[in-house]
Structures are given as structure tokens and as C-alpha cells.
Amino acid sequence: MSISAKTLDKNEYFYGHKACAGCGGSLAVRNVLKVLGKNAVAVLPAGCMSAVGFNFPQLCFANNAIISTFAGTASMLTGIEAGFRRRGIKDFTAVGFAGDGGTADIGIQALSGAIDRNDNIIYICYDNEAYMNTGIQKSGLTPFGAKTTTTPAGSNIHGNIRPKKNMFEIVAAHDIPYAATATVGYMNDFLNKVEKASKIQGTKYIHVIAPCPTGWGIPVSDTIDAAREIVDCGLWYLAEYENHEFKLSRDPKTFTSVEDYLRKQARFKHLTDEDIKIITDSRDKKWEFIRKNWN
Amino acid sequence: MEKFLSGDEAFAEGIRLACPDVISAYPITPQTIVVEKLSEMVEDGSLDAEFIHVESEHSALSCAMGASAAGVRAFTATSSQGLLYMAECLYYASGGRFPIVMMNANRSTALPWNIYGDQRDSLSQLDSGWIQAYAENAQESLDLALMSYYIAEHKTVSTPFMVNLDGFILTHTYEQVDVPTPEQAEKFLPPYETENKLDLNNPKNMAFSAGPDTNYIFKYKEHTAVRRAVPVIQEAERKFAEIFGRQYSGLIDAYQAEDADYILITLGSIAGLCREMTDKLRADGIKAGVVRIRYMRPFPAEEITKAVSRAKAVAVLEKDISFGNEGTVFTNICSALHGAGLTVPAYNFIGGLGGRNISHQDIIEIFEKIQSGNAGRVNFIGIKEGENS
Amino acid sequence: MIKPTVREKKNFGFADVPEDTSFEAGYLVSVNSGWRSIRPVVNTDKCIGCMQCYLYCPDGVISIQENKAVIDYDFCKGCGICSKICKPGAIGMERER
Numbered sequence: 001m002s003i004s005a006k007t008l009d010k011n012e013y014f015y016g017h018k019a020c021a022g023c024g025g026s027l028a029v030r031n032v033l034k035v036l037g038k039n040a041v042a043v044l045p046a047g048c049m050s051a052v053g054f055n056f057p058q059l060c061f062a063n064n065a066i067i068s069t070f071a072g073t074a075s076m077l078t079g080i081e082a083g084f085r086r087r088g089i090k091d092f093t094a095v096g097f098a099g100d101g102g103t104a105d106i107g108i109q110a111l112s113g114a115i116d117r118n119d120n121i122i123y124i125c126y127d128n129e130a131y132m133n134t135g136i137q138k139s140g141l142t143p144f145g146a147k148t149t150t151t152p153a154g155s156n157i158h159g160n161i162r163p164k165k166n167m168f169e170i171v172a173a174h175d176i177p178y179a180a181t182a183t184v185g186y187m188n189d190f191l192n193k194v195e196k197a198s199k200i201q202g203t204k205y206i207h208v209i210a211p212c213p214t215g216w217g218i219p220v221s222d223t224i225d226a227a228r229e230i231v232d233c234g235l236w237y238l239a240e241y242e243n244h245e246f247k248l249s250r251d252p253k254t255f256t257s258v259e260d261y262l263r264k265q266a267r268f269k270h271l272t273d274e275d276i277k278i279i280t281d282s283r284d285k286k287w288e289f290i291r292k293n294w295n
Numbered sequence: 296m297e298k299f300l301s302g303d304e305a306f307a308e309g310i311r312l313a314c315p316d317v318i319s320a321y322p323i324t325p326q327t328i329v330v331e332k333l334s335e336m337v338e339d340g341s342l343d344a345e346f347i348h349v350e351s352e353h354s355a356l357s358c359a360m361g362a363s364a365a366g367v368r369a370f371t372a373t374s375s376q377g378l379l380y381m382a383e384c385l386y387y388a389s390g391g392r393f394p395i396v397m398m399n400a401n402r403s404t405a406l407p408w409n410i411y412g413d414q415r416d417s418l419s420q421l422d423s424g425w426i427q428a429y430a431e432n433a434q435e436s437l438d439l440a441l442m443s444y445y446i447a448e449h450k451t452v453s454t455p456f457m458v459n460l461d462g463f464i465l466t467h468t469y470e471q472v473d474v475p476t477p478e479q480a481e482k483f484l485p486p487y488e489t490e491n492k493l494d495l496n497n498p499k500n501m502a503f504s505a506g507p508d509t510n511y512i513f514k515y516k517e518h519t520a521v522r523r524a525v526p527v528i529q530e531a532e533r534k535f536a537e538i539f540g541r542q543y544s545g546l547i548d549a550y551q552a553e554d555a556d557y558i559l560i561t562l563g564s565i566a567g568l569c570r571e572m573t574d575k576l577r578a579d580g581i582k583a584g585v586v587r588i589r590y591m592r593p594f595p596a597e598e599i600t601k602a603v604s605r606a607k608a609v610a611v612l613e614k615d616i617s618f619g620n621e622g623t624v625f626t627n628i629c630s631a632l633h634g635a636g637l638t639v640p641a642y643n644f645i646g647g648l649g650g651r652n653i654s655h656q657d658i659i660e661i662f663e664k665i666q667s668g669n670a671g672r673v674n675f676i677g678i679k680e681g682e683n684s
Numbered sequence: 685m686i687k688p689t690v691r692e693k694k695n696f697g698f699a700d701v702p703e704d705t706s707f708e709a710g711y712l713v714s715v716n717s718g719w720r721s722i723r724p725v726v727n728t729d730k731c732i733g734c735m736q737c738y739l740y741c742p743d744g745v746i747s748i749q750e751n752k753a754v755i756d757y758d759f760c761k762g763c764g765i766c767s768k769i770c771k772p773g774a775i776g777m778e779r780e781r
Contacts, residue, residue, distance in 0.1 A: 005734075005735035005736065005738055005739040006735060008739070010685060010747070011685055011686035011687060012685075012686070012687040012688070012744040013686065013687075013710075014744065015687050015688040015710070015712075015743070015744050015759065016688050016690070016712040016714075016715070016716065016759055017743070018716070019742065019743075020761075021719060021742075021761035021762060021763035022742060022761075022763035022764075022765060023742045024742070026742045026743070027740065027741070027742040030742065030743075030744050031739070038495075038498075038686055039495055041493055043361070050504075051504070054500055054502075054503035054504055055503065055504050055505075055506065056503045056504060056505045056506075056509060056696075056705075056707060057509075057696055057700075057707065057711055057713050058711070058712055058713050058714055059500035059503060059688070059707055059708070059709060059710060059711045059712070060500075060688055060710070060712065061498075061500050061688070061709055061710060062498065062686050062687055062688050062709055062710035063498050063686075063709060064493040064494065064495065064498045064499055064500075064501075064709060065499075065500050065501070065709065066361075066364055066493065066499075066500070066501040066502045067501070067502040067503060067504075068357060068360075068361075068502070069353070069357055069383055069384060069387055071353055071357075071383075072353065072354065072357030072360075072384070074354075075319075075349060075353070075354035075355075075357035075358045075361065076357050076358065076360060076361035076364075077361065078319075078347060078349070078354075078358045078361060079317060079319065079347075079357065079358035079359060079360060079361020079362040079363070079364070079365065079369070080361040080362070080364060080365045080493065081361075082316075082317045082345040082347060082358075082361075082362055082365070082367075083316065083317060083361060083362040083363070083364070083365020083366060083367040083369075084365050084493075085345070086316040086317065086345060086362075086365075086367045087365065087366060087367060089495065091495075092495060109350055109351060109354070110350065110351070110353070110354045110357065112350065113349055113350030113351070113354055116350070117347070117348065184740075187739050187740065213763075219764075220763040220764065220765075221763055221764030221765055221767065221768050222768070223742070223763070223765055224740050224765055224768065224769055225768065390705060391704060391705050391706075392703060392704035392705070392706075453703065453704065490706070491703075491704040491706045492706075498708075498709035498710070499706050499707065499708065499709055500706075500707055500708075500709045500710075500711070501704075501705060501706045501707075502705050502706075503705055503707070505701075505705070508696065509696050509701050512698055512701040513701060513705065516701070516703050520703070
């Protein structure tokens with residue numbers, strides 16, 4: 001049965017947390033745990049979700065949950081999975097929730113190691129495109145042109161000068177059993193990928209766009225709109241990697257305006273028409289590649 | 296059974312007897328033999344454990360912490376740069392009160408690069424909250440592998456344990472070692488049981504943040520737990536002696552110290568040579584003695600001050616220097632002497648850095664220098680005072 | 685229902701602090717209602733129980749009871765996602781007094 005609002009576990013496993021209003025990351029964590037259920041064992045590295053969810057004695061996970069070192073999400077998952085197996089426990093899911101910095105930067109080595117060993121874990125990267133917990137600094141997943149507190153937008157440099165690291169394909173290059181991209185804007189697609197991942201043996205990686213109103217400079221009520229528009233305008237794609245093949249989950253006939261998407265966000269306010277053309281061109285190039293090479 | 300084993304091999308034998316559930320390790324010279332042996336034991340079925348090939352030392356300890364948080368016995372091993380690379384996890388493991396055992400092959404730290412033994416790696420981590428023991432020989436290495444779990448996992452302690460073996464001098468040197476039977480080991484070491492674990496029937500939130508209101512309480516409890524290891528070490532050694540017939544001497548190992556005028560305090564494998572020289576000096580009518588520190592944490596302040604209370608002078612020989620100050624072992628000992636109100640002259644001798652040999656003659660000279668008072672506070676063996684100033 | 689719950693207020697003194705960093709899951713000591721400047725209000729006549737507000741609430745404060753959205757104001761931060769996502773326009777945002 002496919003996952004929808006109606007079939008979703010009514011229990012709330014992530015509750016009472018101190019995330020900012022409208023936080024996309026907390027929405028991702030909340031709903032993934034609903035899919036995985038009470039026997040999910042969650043590992044969260046230092047970052048937003050651990051900072052807002054684990055302040056003794058305010059402990060916001062109803063299921064088993066633990067903070068790992070910043071770099072150690074995947075390696076701690078490995079240890080927990082092995083430990084539970086040694087205790088003879090079968091009915092559990094070891095799941096990690098790391099942000100973009102915790103995944104694409106400081107945690108990429110441990111993640112690569114876990115995939116290499118094909119440890120039986122689910123790794124969720126909730127991507128809000130910068131180090132939000134420390135105050136909006138550039139990460140390896142900050143997109144081209146975005147203003148952060150370490151990529152200021154001035155007359156010389158217009159924010160971040162490098163494109164997002166391609167984590168999805170980096171992970172897939174390990175020939176991982178299952179990888180997928182998603183967005184919190186299209187929740188059914190996301191949660192069905194989580195459900196699918198939970199039934200696959202080995203390492204699973206899901207990369208979900210989770211807007212941060214604080215860091216993106218959008219109203220707190222607009223998280224879902226932004227998380228949809230990034231897909232609708234083609235700057236993010238919904239896809240899966242499985243059985244050694246890439247597959248698009250949706251292939252839009254037309255894209256909405258990249259400029260409209262960018263102009264709504266304070267982090268892109270400074271971009272020139274030329275900058276926007278660079279972004280639009282790189283989108284088109286990416287889609288040309290995808291349509292040529294993926295099913 | 297008697298076997299001819301290196302320190303690394305003896306330690307691996309001890310770990311096989313301790314039956315850890317999860318072993319996560321990354322290779323680094325001179326630790327490699329331990330993990331090679333353990334992987335062979337897992338392969339041949341003589342050790343029933345998960346052997347996890349992690350991609351770094353940071354992940355080695357992070358994985359061990361995950362296993363410990365899952366409620367099972369975990370082991371890892373490292374050395375030098377690897378210990379420093381995983382340093383973040385050392386504090387994490389002790390704060391989380393995960394009773395992991397780790398073997399550290401004492402090795403010099405870069406730069407300059409050097410693979411040989413000194414103790415600057417582990418001594419730089421004295422404040423990390425781990426119990427730290429220093430083995431002298433292969434037999435003690437094996438025995439510490441077993442005793443470390445008993446002490447670390449004891450309910451009143453629940454603190455990670457680092458066993459240090461001098462790189463090459465101990466890790467790679469072969470000696471006759473008595474390897475106990477699995478039945479004996481089982482009699483000695485109870486299975487690991489803890490409430491400090493993730494539990495599906497009783498879910499936990501672990502490794503959380505604690506603000507200023509409670510943080511210091513956690514830290515106080517962490518401190519007292521390491522202190523509580525003192526009686527547990529004695530308990531472990533009593534039980535060990537009953538089953539295996541080998542009696543250890545607690546936090547320190549004193550030799551001819553009782554009536555000694557001149558006492559050399561040191562740690563690790565050099566102690567054997569120091570004792571030999573003591574015998575030689577005694578034959579010449581000089582009342583020399585040796586105190587070997589077996590545990591740097593919990594620190595044996597009382598034991599050391601008691602052992603040197605009647606001495607005329609004390610030398611501290613260590614393979615370490617805290618640049619701009621003195622050897623860290625010496626600092627610890629001076630603090631203990633001061634705390635006990637002892638005014639015995641104490642001199643620091645730095646030797647063996649980067650594996651440099653400490654000779655018979657070096658040790659004789661140390662005794663001569665402290666006897667005559669012709670020594671600086673901090674002395675580098677083989678370098679004359681002011682040579683480089 | 686499994687869900688973190690608010691416990692009786694007490695000071696965490698020496699004896700209450702555990703030896704290890706391990707504690708009962710889902711133990712809450714404070715609410716988030718003070719964060720709000722606006723609050724969502726459900727018009728039950730318009731609410732069709734489609735559950736989209738429940739699905740997209742980052743704080744999980746909306747449940748559907750007897751086919752209508754019900755909001756836990758102790759933990760609602762007033763982000764307004766529910767109001768925006770609601771197709772029938774059944775959730776309005778009102779200024780907190």
C-alpha cells in the first residue's frame with residue numbers, strides 16, 4: 001500500500017522540538033519516522049535537528065535516538081546496526097538524518113565507507129543548502145549565486161561562486177542498492193521512497209530538499225511552496241537509482257520560471273540577469289544530460 | 296598455554312578471550328598486527344564478532360560508540376596520528392560513558408614523521424576522560440586486554456579504557472606468554488550488561504546536549520567515575536589472581552622503593568631496564584628504586600607520594616614533552632608531591648622521543664645526576680643543557 | 685498514541701541528572717506556544733478532513749479528529765504552512781492577543 005496522509009502512522013515521534021517555525025528539516029524528520037515507525041533508531045549528527053531536539057531534559061524523540069559526532073552519522077549507524085544484530089534484534093531500522101554540510105562536506109567520508117560496506121542503514125540528507133545551525137554559512141550543497149554569511153554578495157563576488165555538489169550521483173557511483181532525490185514539497189513522492197528504501201537490504205540514501213525560511217529569506221509559511229517550486233522550475237529533480245540505473249520520478253514537460261523561484265528568496269536577491277542566465281543554462285544542460293542518459 | 300607472542304599478538308589473544316561483539320578498526324603502524332590477528336580469528340571462527348572495516352580512525356571509534364550505544368561490547372585499536380584523528384570521539388565516548396576498550400600502540404607524532412615509539416600520543420589525551428593503562432610486557436598486555444573490560448564495564452565505572460603498548464619495543468617484540476583458556480576468561484569476565492543503551496522496549500534519547508544548569512553535574516559524575524575505577528582495579532586484580540594466578544599491583548608497580556634514597560619513576564616497557572640498573576646500583580651500595588606507573592588515569596597520586604615519601608631525590612623518566620613546559624607525567628607527579636606536602640627534589644628526564652634508544656648508561660646517569668643534584672628541572676637525555684639556546 | 689509528552693515541572697538537581705547521557709525518550713518540560721504571533725484557526729464548516737495540513741505541519745501539531753483538523757496550541761509555532769496548504773481555505777491565521 002502506498003504511503004499517503006491517510007495511511008501514515010498517527011504517532012508523532014518528533015514533537016516539541018525547538019526548530020524555527022516553518023522548518024523543512026524538522027518536517028522531513030517527523031514524517032520519515034512516521035514511515036519507519038516506532039522501531040526506528042535515529043542517528044543525528046551535530047546540526048539543526050540535534051540542536052533543536054535533544055536539550056536535556058527536553059528530549060523530543062519518542063523513539064530511540066542519539067546524536068553522533070558531526071562527521072560520524074554513517075559510522076555510528078554502522079555500529080548501532082551491528083550492535084542490534086548482535087543482540088539478536090531483527091525488527092528495527094537504523095536511520096540517519098544529516099544536513100547538507102553533515103553529508104556532503106564533513107560526513108562524506110564516513111558515508112562513503114558505509115556504502116562501500118553496504119551496511120543495512122537508511123541515510124537521509126535533509127538539504128537546506130547551507131550550514132543553517134551555525135548561522136547560514138556556505139556548504140558544499142549551497143547553490144551557485146546564493147548569499148550566505150561566508151559567501152557575501154558584493155559588487156565583486158555575487159554570493160557563492162560554485163554549483164551544488166552532486167551528492168545523488170556521487171552516492172550512486174558507489175553502486176548503492178538504492179538512492180533517491182526528493183523534496184518536502186512533494187511529500188507523497190518522498191515518503192514512498194522512504195517506504196521503498198525500508199524494504200531494501202543494504203545501504204539506502206535519500207536526498208531531500210528541505211527549505212530553511214531563515215536561511216533562504218522566505219516567509220515561514222512558504223516552505224512548502226519553495227520546496228515545490230525548486231522542482232517545478234527544474235533546479236532540482238526527483239529521481240531514483242536502483243539496479244544500477246537512474247530513473248526520473250517525474251519528467252516535467254515544461255518548467256516554471258527559474259527567475260521567479262530565485263527572486264522570491266532574499267539569498268538570491270542580488271543576482272543579475274546574467275547570473276540568472278548562468279543558472280538557467282546549467283539547469284538546461286543538466287536536463288539535457290538526464291534525458292539523454294537516464295531512463 | 297605457553298605461546299611465543301609479540302605484544303600486539305598477545306593483546307589480540309586477550310581480546311579473543313574477552314569476546315567483543317563488534318571490532319572496528321583502521322590500520323596504522325605499529326598497531327596493525329592486532330587487527331590483522333583479530334580479522335584472522337574472525338575468519339577462522341575462533342572469535343565470534345563483527346569485524347567492521349571502517350575508512351578512518353574517526354569512524355573506528357564512532358562505530359564502536361554506536362555498538363556500545365546498542366548495548367554490546369566493542370573494541371578498537373589505533374596509534375599516534377590515528378589517535379589524534381579520532382580525538383573528538385575520545386571525549387564523546389567518555390562523556391557518553393561507553394565502556395569501549397581501545398589498544399593504543401604508543402608512537403611518535405608528526406612532524407617530523409616517525410613511526411617509532413614514544414608516548415606523546417596517548418599522554419596528549421590524558422584529559423579525554425579515558426582510563427589509561429601502560430603495559431610493560433606482552434603478558435601484561437594480554438592480561439590488561441581482559442582486565443580492561445572488567446574495569447571499564449563495571450557498573451560503578453562505565454568509562455572507556457585505553458591500554459597503551461610501546462610501539463615496536465613492546466608491540467613487535469616476542470616473549471613467552473601464558474594464554475589462558477576461554478573457560479578461565481569466562482569465569483573472570485561477566486557478560487556486558489547496561490541500561491546505557493538504545494532499547495526498543497524502553498526507548499532512549501542519548502548523547503544529548505546539556506546546558507549550564509546540568510552540564511557541570513554530568514562532568515562531575517564523569518570525574519568521580521574515573522576515580523571509582525581505583526577500587527575496581529584492585530577488585531579486578533584480586534579476582535584475576537584467583538583465576539589466573541598472576542597478581543598485579545594496582546595503579547603503580549614499585550620495585551625496591553621502600554627503603555630507596557633515589558627513585559626513578561617511569562612508565563611502559565623501559566621499566567624492566569630501570570629495574571636491572573637498580574639492581575646494579577644496589578650492588579654498588581646505592582639505594583636505588585623504581586616506580587612504574589601502570590595507570591595514568593585514574594592518576595596514582597597517593598600511591599606515588601607514599602612510595603617516594605622517604606626518598607632523597609626523585610627522577611621522572613618519560614617519552615614525552617609538553618613543549619614550553621616539561622613532561623606531562625612530571626607535571627602530574629609534581630602536583631601529587633605538592634598536594635602531599637613533600638619537598639623531595641624532583642627532576643624530569645625526557646628520553647626515547649621518536650624511538651631513540653634509552654641505554655643502560657642513560658639510566659645510570661639519571662641516578663647519578665639526582666644523587667649529586669647536578670641536574671636541571673627538565674633534562675633531555677643526550678642533549679646538554681643550553682646546547683640549542 | 686506514541687508521542688513525546690510534557691512532564692511535571694521540576695528542577696533537575698544532582699540526583700535527577702543521570703550518570704550517562706541517556707534518558708527516557710520523548711520527555712518534554714516546556715511548550716512552544718509562546719513563539720507565536722499569529723495562530724491558525726480551523727473553520728470546521730469548510731474543513732473537509734483532507735489531512736494535507738496534518739501531512740505538512742513541521743511540528744506535527746495537527747491531528748484529524750472526526751474528520752476535522754484539530755490544532756495543539758501548546759506546540760503550534762504559528763508558521764502558517766497549514767493555512768497556505770489548505771485548498772478549501774478552512775484555516776485562517778489570526779493575530780495572537
